[in-house]
Amino acid sequence: MRVLLIEDDHMIGAAVMQALRDAAYAVDWVKDGDLAIEAVYSETYDIALLDLGLPVVDGREVLRRLRAEGRKVPVIVLTARDTLNDRIDGLDLGADDYVVKPFEIGELLARMRAVLRRQGSGSSPILTNGRIELDPATREASFSGEKVVLSAREFALLQALLMQPGVILSRGDLERHLYGWGEEVESNAVEFLIHAVRKKLGATVIRNVRGVGWMADRPPC
Template sequence: MLIEDDRMIGTAIEQALKDAAYAVDWVTDGETAVHAAENESYELGLLDLGLPKADGREVLRRLRTLGRKLPVIIVTARDAVDDRIDGLDLGADDYLVKPFEIRELLARMRAVLRREGSGSPPLLSNGKLNLDPATRQASFVDQIALLTAREFALLQALLARPGRVLSRSELERQIYGWNEEVESNAIEYLIHTIRKKLGAAAIRNVRGVGWMVDRSS
């Protein structure tokens, strides 16, 4: 979840995250952020401090009262040492000062997700199908291919749960944000393009239910 009220900054971060194969829900005020966190499951929150309705400090306090842990990186122009200390003491997992390089933000996100155990390992694999998050390169048997951001996100969702069937709606939630229009055949098309690159056996279809990859072998 991206919590940022500046439209220009929010648009740039949202697009960069999508390009890096993250599904993004972008909210622009503190109250909406807390409501979203109460009703949706997120791997990570990017939190600005200067927000309308409820400022970032209040949002962080309220997020920390929720039952489940949500990793949070504060992303703000406030660069005073006291602000950094206060943010970290309130429960933030990291603190990044604007302006920043997108590459640094992505690296900090990966580091926080690794610490939380919810991020991608260096290589996702079930023994036959392999996916490298650093390069978006996938291999299956003797086929090697470079995936698009959407293809990578779909295959990552399946490989994170080998042996489990994921429905169309579950895959859409992994790949697309709130404000993105999803065509009715988008998931089928992505699976078709992945199979074309890696082979039909890379992803299994469970008719009427969804798709899966085999358990680790």
């Protein structure tokens, strides 16, 4: 999953970015509203975390523009503005959730998972194609009765495939889910992670389509 973090406070932004990376998200971090709008135009994000008190363009205006232009990226507002009217205003502008600073990282991650489930029209927290099950809260995967805990990037890779079972994802598609801006991508990183997942869960959990990419099987009819 790729996250756009929009936060001008360096200490908060650095802490949230590290926590998101530890939780298997690819993160791009911008520090003002103008850069946030440019980022949404140039990249596809699964979710955005938006501070309201931004320089250049205020967070409220960022959210208003995104929704006025039909941008459907889910947005969780992160702000110290905690009055009832502030919360109502943020939600009415198109925010999907509203988290007041200071917050616990665990709660933020849970709220992100809940928003992403709603976007996927699914109430269950478990991702599955009928053969493999993946729990985003624990990073546990199970296949044929075997249950294992995946590393952050192993989880991110398998999650990307299970979100679109039957769809072939290229190396570039998978790298988008694994790495944010500024993170070095090793040439064989995708193959290494696929090998690691197969070693833990079995050779057939990820199928290779030679010369094109990789896929998880569609759910059985």
